[in-house]
Amino acid sequence: MIRKGRVVPVMVCAGLGLAFLTVYRLAWAQHVPAESHSAGAFAVIAVVSLVGLLIAVIAVGDLRERRAAEAMRLQSSVTGALRRQAAPIELHLTLNVHVPFWRGSPALIEVAGHVAAPEQRDVALGIVRAEVSRLRQDFVVEDRISITPR
DSSP: OOOGGGHHHHHHHHHHHHHHHHHHHHHTOSSOOHHHHHHHHHHHHHHHHHHHHHHHHHHHHHHHHHHHHHHHHHHHHHHHHHHHHTTTSOOEEEEEEEOOSSTTSOEEEEEEEEESSHHHHHHHHHHHHHHHHHHOSSEEEEEEEEEOOO
């Protein structure tokens, strides 16, 4: 069984092996018509291009999966921190976490919902910022919390 992290090297080896066999067969042929050389070169280029495209698709899918897993980890951690630390306060909040595709970009944490007082909003945002800063250095918290007194 091949783990997901090892798919790309296996595909690279398979593609290079197929390209080598194509070139090897053409190089050791005793009599090759002139038209076969261009067809062989086209076959090698096509195989290498397809392998490269397959590797790129797999790498992008793997990166997207890792970013989604990181977003889920951030969201569950922040949700747990809100439940633990703001237990006596009744908060009706929803978190939406987006981790961008590129590593250098900040994560976006959107906090939406409603609370009864401005102090509760400040407490909730403080908990969110503290928990996210513990896990990640670059982030942006969007405050979409409305205050609805009861």
